[in-house]
Amino acid sequence: MYYMGNKNLPNVNWKDVYTKEQVKHLKKASQNILYFAENFFFIVNLDRGRERIKLYGPQKRSLRLMRDNRFFCLLASRQIGKSTMMSIYILWQACFNADQRILLVANKEATAIEIFQRIRMAYEELPNWLKSPVKEYAKTSMTLENGSRIGITTTTGTAARGQSVNCLVIDEMAFIEPHLVEEFWKSVFPIITSSTKSKVFVCSTANGTDNLFYKLYTEAVDGINNWSHDKIKWSEIPGRDKAWAQATKTAIGSADAWLQEFECEFIHSGESTLDDELFEEMMSKVSSPKILLDDGHYKIWEEPDDAKLYVAGVDISEGVGIDASVIQILDITDIKDIKQVAVYRNNKIPPLEFTSKLYGILRNWGSPLALIERNNCGAQVVDRLSVDLGYEKVVSYGNAKAHRRNVMRGMIAHTNTKYKGVLNMRYFMNEVRVVNINEEETVKELRNFVRYTNGTWKARSGFHDDRVMAMLYALFILEKEITERFFEIMELDDMGKPLVLEPMDYGISYFEDPTSIYLDNEIVGSNNHEIPVVVWGMGDEMDDEMSDLEAMGYHLIGETPPENWQAGIPKQV
Numbered sequence: 139m140y141y142m143g144n145k146n147l148p149n150v151n152w153k154d155v156y157t158k159e160q161v162k163h164l165k166k167a168s169q170n171i172l173y174f175a176e177n178f179f180f181i182v183n184l185d186r187g188r189e190r191i192k193l194y195g196p197q198k199r200s201l202r203l204m205r206d207n208r209f210f211c212l213l214a215s216r217q218i219g220k221s222t223m224m225s226i227y228i229l230w231q232a233c234f235n236a237d238q239r240i241l242l243v244a245n246k247e248a249t250a251i252e253i254f255q256r257i258r259m260a261y262e263e264l265p266n267w268l269k270s271p272v273k274e275y276a277k278t279s280m281t282l283e284n285g286s287r288i289g290i291t292t293t294t295g296t297a298a299r300g301q302s303v304n305c306l307v308i309d310e311m312a313f314i315e316p317h318l319v320e321e322f323w324k325s326v327f328p329i330i331t332s333s334t335k336s337k338v339f340v341c342s343t344a345n346g347t348d349n350l351f352y353k354l355y356t357e358a359v360d361g362i363n364n365w366s367h368d369k370i371k372w373s374e375i376p377g378r379d380k381a382w383a384q385a386t387k388t389a390i391g392s393a394d395a396w397l398q399e400f401e402c403e404f405i406h407s408g409e410s411t412l413d414d415e416l417f418e419e420m421m422s423k424v425s426s427p428k429i430l431l432d433d434g435h436y437k438i439w440e441e442p443d444d445a446k447l448y449v450a451g452v453d454i455s456e457g458v459g460i461d462a463s464v465i466q467i468l469d470i471t472d473i474k475d476i477k478q479v480a481v482y483r484n485n486k487i488p489p490l491e492f493t494s495k496l497y498g499i500l501r502n503w504g505s506p507l508a509l510i511e512r513n514n515c516g517a518q519v520v521d522r523l524s525v526d527l528g529y530e531k532v533v534s535y536g537n538a539k540a541h542r543r544n545v546m547r548g549m550i551a552h553t554n555t556k557y558k559g560v561l562n563m564r565y566f567m568n569e570v571r572v573v574n575i576n577e578e579e580t581v582k583e584l585r586n587f588v589r590y591t592n593g594t595w596k597a598r599s600g601f602h603d604d605r606v607m608a609m610l611y612a613l614f615i616l617e618k619e620i621t622e623r624f625f626e627i628m629e630l631d632d633m634g635k636p637l638v639l640e641p642m643d644y645g646i647s648y649f650e651d652p653t654s655i656y657l658d659n660e661i662v663g664s665n666n667h668e669i670p671v672v673v674w675g676m677g678d679e680m681d682d683e684m685s686d687l688e689a690m691g692y693h694l695i696g697e698t699p700p701e702n703w704q705a706g707i708p709k710q711v
Contacts, residue, residue, distance in 0.1 A: 146262035148271040168234040180263035196370040207366035212341035215372040237285040245314040250290040312345035372400040424578040450508040451612025454516040464608040498655030509611040512548030520548040
């Protein structure tokens, strides 16, 4: 009568006499999964032991979606009972539908067995008159008299090959090794979906963006695939308030972990440029710029000072409103206290116009060394800046020696150079922590600049990294093989990085008021790069000096300073 003598396991051919009340319950439970769960499904509460489950709103919503859809993807916070919901559906489907083949898949065998134990316990707690008798009852599978079978497995390419499966359930899909789940998916999914009635359910906590679960869920949200979807966040769970959230955040100790595991946000699983501590530290130091120019595109925190030493990093875009062209100006006078002093960013400025803007801004800061990416449209900017406008301080990296003429200046950004640049930037920023950033947006971009599983560093999906790349190029000038071309390295630190620099005479410095490139065209001229330079007090040397200036693209507007020069138009050379 009973399987292995267990009175909670009616054996095949077990008979019982049903009361009218039992028949009513049986009918309602078979038709309504929520009625079945709340009246007959037991769980183990850590404090109270075995008890009948009490579903809350989001759980009911997800169970209805499982019942009513062939394909369902659940993104859920930790500790919301997603595995329990899967167990409810599996048991309900097996008990009240004949000849079902249900396969539960997990990333680890121990996990699969633990979930299956919940199903077995819940089955044993059902009244005998409600459930189909047992035909086979093992550690990893059970078969009922109605022909339905529940089995478990881990994710491999051959896990379900050749099996007839009516319902596939995958728990914590985002945590299964990508190559394993993809191999499994390719081999199993076509077989299962060959039936018009088969079902596939996947559930998981978020775990980055480089996995199949992320793809399935985001495509479901975007309406690309034919999957139903649901999301359950921590705040939807009864009894969880702001105090609980704060305590949990503190216990976790990671902002990213909190966002993924409880806020259901997909954050790339790779390493961030800034950890939690450094991010908070940098955010506490950001400040508003002292000068805003060009409709806010040009931000300045400290006015140029001819007693200081600056470098520039430049990232260039096509100016079509997506990525931006960015100029980062750093004060490296004291390498133990590197300061971000100015940022220019514009995502709608064409490369040709940007070149003139770049030339003017570089002149503001004493014509500093500038490392510029020359990929794609960057090449025309670098060539026009260095050849047509005569700017001689564009650093060459990875191409030829910078002191030679007719070399390809700038830097070709590829995997190796970018990786080396990231390591250099992270050294100054993360290890010795000598970079002080004033712009909040730069700090946030650094936070979302991460290493992907293939080793590539780039912005998380939905974010930009143009400010970061310009910062990377500026700091790259402090890479020893570049630094030693232009500076006397007076002292190196323990890692062989420049610690104290003495600038060599590598060109004339022109410090101009930042507003000079935004003066009326009647004064500045028709081209933005034609910035007035007033020369006086040179006596007989003036002719020779003017010849040099004219060769660099300047023109003489007077031999004596105009009356208003002190108001910020030009400064004395």
